[in-house]
Each structure stands twice: as C-alpha cells, then as structure tokens.
Amino acid sequence: MNILTKFKDVAARSPWLYRINAGSCNGCDVELATTALIPRWDVERLGCQYCGSPRHADIVLITGPLTRHVRDAALRLFEEIPDPKVTVAVGVCPISGGIFRESYATCAPIDQWFPVDVNVPGCPPRPQAILDGVAKAIAIWRARL
Amino acid sequence: MSTQAALLVSVLAFPGGLFALALGLALKGADRRFAARLQGRVGPPLLQPIYDLVKLGFKRTMVPLTATSQLVFLVTPLVALVSMLYAAALIPVPGLPAPSPQLGNVLVLVYLLAIPGVALMVAGSVSGSTYGAIGFSREMALMLAYEGPIVLVVAAVALRTGAAEGQFAVLSLTEIVRHQQVHGANLFDPVLWPALIAFVFFYPANLGIVPFDIPEAETEVLEGPLVEYSGPALGLFKLMSAVKSVVVLGLGLTLFFPLVPEGPLGLVVWLLEDFVLMLIGVTAVRVGIGRMRIDQAVAFFLKWPLVAAIASLAVVVVV
Ligand code: SF4
Numbered sequence: 001m002n003i004l005t006k007f008k009d010v011a012a013r014s015p016w017l018y019r020i021n022a023g024s025c026n027g028c029d030v031e032l033a034t035t036a037l038i039p040r041w042d043v044e045r046l047g048c049q050y051c052g053s054p055r056h057a058d059i060v061l062i063t064g065p066l067t068r069h070v071r072d073a074a075l076r077l078f079e080e081i082p083d084p085k086v087t088v089a090v091g092v093c094p095i096s097g098g099i100f101r102e103s104y105a106t107c108a109p110i111d112q113w114f115p116v117d118v119n120v121p122g123c124p125p126r127p128q129a130i131l132d133g134v135a136k137a138i139a140i141w142r143a144r145l
Numbered sequence: 146m147s148t149q150a151a152l153l154v155s156v157l158a159f160p161g162g163l164f165a166l167a168l169g170l171a172l173k174g175a176d177r178r179f180a181a182r183l184q185g186r187v188g189p190p191l192l193q194p195i196y197d198l199v200k201l202g203f204k205r206t207m208v209p210l211t212a213t214s215q216l217v218f219l220v221t222p223l224v225a226l227v228s229m230l231y232a233a234a235l236i237p238v239p240g241l242p243a244p245s246p247q248l249g250n251v252l253v254l255v256y257l258l259a260i261p262g263v264a265l266m267v268a269g270s271v272s273g274s275t276y277g278a279i280g281f282s283r284e285m286a287l288m289l290a291y292e293g294p295i296v297l298v299v300a301a302v303a304l305r306t307g308a309a310e311g312q313f314a315v316l317s318l319t320e321i322v323r324h325q326q327v328h329g330a331n332l333f334d335p336v337l338w339p340a341l342i343a344f345v346f347f348y349p350a351n352l353g354i355v356p357f358d359i360p361e362a363e364t365e366v367l368e369g370p371l372v373e374y375s376g377p378a379l380g381l382f383k384l385m386s387a388v389k390s391v392v393v394l395g396l397g398l399t400l401f402f403p404l405v406p407e408g409p410l411g412l413v414v415w416l417l418e419d420f421v422l423m424l425i426g427v428t429a430v431r432v433g434i435g436r437m438r439i440d441q442a443v444a445f446f447l448k449w450p451l452v453a454a455i456a457s458l459a460v461v462v463v464v
Binding site for chain 1: 177197202203205276371375379
C-alpha cells in the first residue's frame with residue numbers, strides 16, 4: 001500500500017499535456033503553446049510535456065467556446081484519451097462563451113459537455129494563471145491515479 | 146547449464162538489460178535537462194524519464210478498433226525492446242566481462258539494430274491509423290536510406306581490421322577492440338574517416354533524433370507509428386529507444402575509439418564518453434536545427450553518407 005502511494009507520487013510528476021482547440025480565436029493557444037514554454041515560465045520543470053497524440057495525454061487543455069462545428073469531433077477526441085485524465089478549460093470562452101457569448105454557432109459553457117476540473121479565466125489568461133491551473137490539475141490528477 | 150545462465154545474466158543484467166536500461170534513461174534525462182538549459186529554461190528533473198515510465202505504468206493500454214490484429218499490436222513493442230536488450234549484451238563495455246562469442250558478432254548486431262525500425266513500421270501499419278500509416282511510410286523510406294551506409298561502415302572497419310590481422314575480415318567486436326588497443330584507435334586512421342562521417346549521420350537517423358526524427362514528428366504526424374499506443378505499451382517503446390541510444394553509442398565507441406584505461410576506471414571513462422557524446426553530438430545539434438523533410442533526408446543519405454561509406458570501403462579494399 002505504502003509502495004503504491006510512493007509510485008503514485010512519482011507518477012504524478014509526469015503529466016503530459018494535450019491541447020484541444022475547440023474553436024478558440026488562437027489567443028489562448030498561443031499562450032499555451034509558446035508563453036507557458038518560454039524560459040521565464042517553463043511548464044517542463046513541472047515534468048510536463050506537450051504530446052502530439054491524445055492517447056499519450058494526461059491533462060487536457062481545452063480552449064475556445066466549443067463551436068457547433070467542432071463539438072462532436074472534440075467529444076470524440078476526449079473519449080480517445082485514456083483514463084485517468086484531468087480537464088482544464090483555458091480562457092473565458094469555455095466558461096461563458098467570452099466574446100462569442102451570444103453566438104448561435106457556439107455551445108458554451110462547455111461544462112455541459114466536458115467534465116471540467118479546473119477553469120483558468122482570462123482573455124487570454126496570463127501565463128502565471130495557466131501554470132497555476134496546470135499545477136491545480138496535477139493535484140487533482142494525483143488523487144485520481 | 147552454467148554458460149546458459151551466464152548468457153541469461155549478460156542479456157538481462159550486464160552489459161545488456163538493467164545496466165543498459167539505467168544508462169539509457171540517464172542519457173535521456175541528461176539530454177532533456179541540457180536541452181532546456183541551452184534554451185535558457187529550468188528543465189525537467191534528471192529522473193524525468195523514470196517518472197514518465199512509472200506514469201505510463203498507471204495508464205490504460207487502449208487497442209484501437211481499427212487495429213488489424215490486437216496480438217501484433219501488443220507484441221510489437223515487446224519484440225522491439227527484447228531485440229535491443231540482446232543487442233546491448235553484444236556491446237563490449239570496458240571494465241565489465243567481455244560479451245560471450247556465443248551471442249553473436251557485429252553482423253548480428255547490425256541485424257538487431259534494424260529490428261526496432263521494423264517494429265515501428267509494423268506498429269504504425271497495424272494500428273490502422275492514418276497518421277500511423279504516414280509514419281510507417283516515412284520510417285521505411287528513412288530506413289532504406291540509412292541501412293546501406295551502416296552496413297558498409299561496419300564492413301569497412303571489419304575488413305580494415307582483418308587486413309591488419311592477416312585475416313579476411315574480423316567480425317568479433319571484442320577482437321576489433323583488442324586490435325585497436327594494440328595498433329591505435331580507428332579514429333586516427335585516415336582510411337576510415339569517411340566511414341566515421343557516415344556513422345555520425347547514421348546515429349541521429351537510427352535513433353530518430355532531430356533533424357531525422359521525421360517518422361515520429363509529433364507536430365506533423367502526431368508521433369507517427371506511436372500515435373495509437375498508450376500506457377505500458379508506449380512505455381516499452383520508450384524503454385526501447387533508451388536502450389537503443391546506448392547500443393548505437395556503444396557501437397560507435399567500439400568501432401572507432403575503444404581506448405580507455407584498464408579496469409573499473411575504464412568503465413567510468415566510457416560512461417563519461419557516452420554522456421559527452423550525447424550532450425554535444427545530439428542535444429546541442431537537436432536544439433540548434435530544425436527537422437528535415439523526408440525527401441530531403443533520403444536524398445541527403447543517398448548522397449553523402451552512402452558515398453562516404455562506399456569510398457571508405459573502396460579505399461580499405463584497395464589499400
Ligand atoms: S478566451 Fe479570449 S483569447 Fe482565449 S480563445 Fe476566447 S476570445 Fe480567444
């Protein structure tokens with residue numbers, strides 16, 4: 001039992017991130033892809049790594065208001081990610097729709113569709129906020145292992 | 146029976162097996178950390194590859210519905226890893242007992258080095274994923290380009306050593322090392338310099354490192370053949386690539402520069418050489434340049450390393 005807990009502590013130090021762009025304006029994606037990785041903030045020191053395939057992912061970062069066009073594909077993609085996984089909604093779009101809030105073409109808020117664990121508000125959020133969100137997601141993920 | 150037990154130990158513990166695994170993971174960790182430092186970042190902890198493996202152990206292995214054969218899908222990573230553990234047992238490591246001649250010679254090693262590439266191809270095509278299929282075709286093109294030069298490089302070294310020893314060709318790696326300890330390293334033999342150049346380019350291509358990580362490019366084909374693998378099966382592939390980096394580094398050191406002091410000090414020097422070669426020859430290059438396109442890579446291999454290897458072989462045969 002104790003050994004298992006130890007192994008879980010070790011495993012929690014390797015969260016791999018996967019980004020789903022659900023119709024974002026790309027602002028949040030730029031923050032995720034570049035700012036969070038630059039020398040100043042560097043998510044890799046938490047053990048994170050952006051992975052290309054949903055099958056390798058542990059923490060899912062969703063951006064955008066979930067447009068109707070992309071909804072089914074995004075849900076399918078989410079199913080492809082092996083458990084245990086944690087969902088982080090990045091930006092104000094997934095929370096309320098943000099600047100797209102009254103649009104007929106979006107399905108925000110996305111927690112009707114995805115089990116969102118952490119919200120990172122902001123338009124786009126600051127990199128510190130994103131790192132904070134990822135750190136919170138790691139804590140949740142540790143409990144789910 | 147005792148020789149069989151010794152063989153088993155050499156494949157599972159020293160110098161294959163656990164030793165190669167530990168060294169390979171340490172090399173990977175150092176590589177990631179150093180790459181981050183070169184970019185001015187903090188970087189992951191040195192033990193990060195081990196954390197990753199433990200994590201993968203906790204995840205679920207999913208077999209896609211599109212997979213043509215569940216069995217092949219799940220067995221392929223195992224085959225790749227076992228072939229590399231075997232190959233690691235063939236590498237003479239200074240300070241450790243010499244590999245048993247019963248295990249095979251450098252020809253066996255060249256064949257074993259081809260297996261992970263083939264396993265990746267099988268993995269990519271059996272997964273039934275489009276990205277896997279693209280990875281498969283890229284891997285195959287790249288393999289066709291780099292397998293020729295490496296065979297010629299090994300042949301050149303074997304013939305050169307054989308000529309000096311009064312035989313046709315020396316295929317035993319232990320013999321090649323002994324020859325160089327007496328007559329000086331191949332690194333200083335101008336006849337073999339073209340072969341050395343070819344080997345330097347073979348190294349990143351075989352290991353799938355930038356600029357030749359074309360089959361597994363995660364930004365282009367979502368890690369290609371590995372796209373459908375998750376959990377422990379993916380971990381086996383990661384282990385395989387860790388051992389492979391040790392095998393290819395060890396092969397290079399054996400063929401060109403096996404001169405180290407006797408005894409345990411030799412082992413320390415050999416390990417240091419591994420790390421220095423990895424950090425300077427791989428990490429610095431990887432951080433500094435981008436990825437080639439597959440057609441550029443194939444054209445490049447058929448132009449320079451192949452020509453260099455053929456030239457080296459021709460000179461060896463003539464001289
Ligand atoms: S939250 Fe703002 S920056 Fe982010 S996707 Fe929505 S509109 Fe773009």
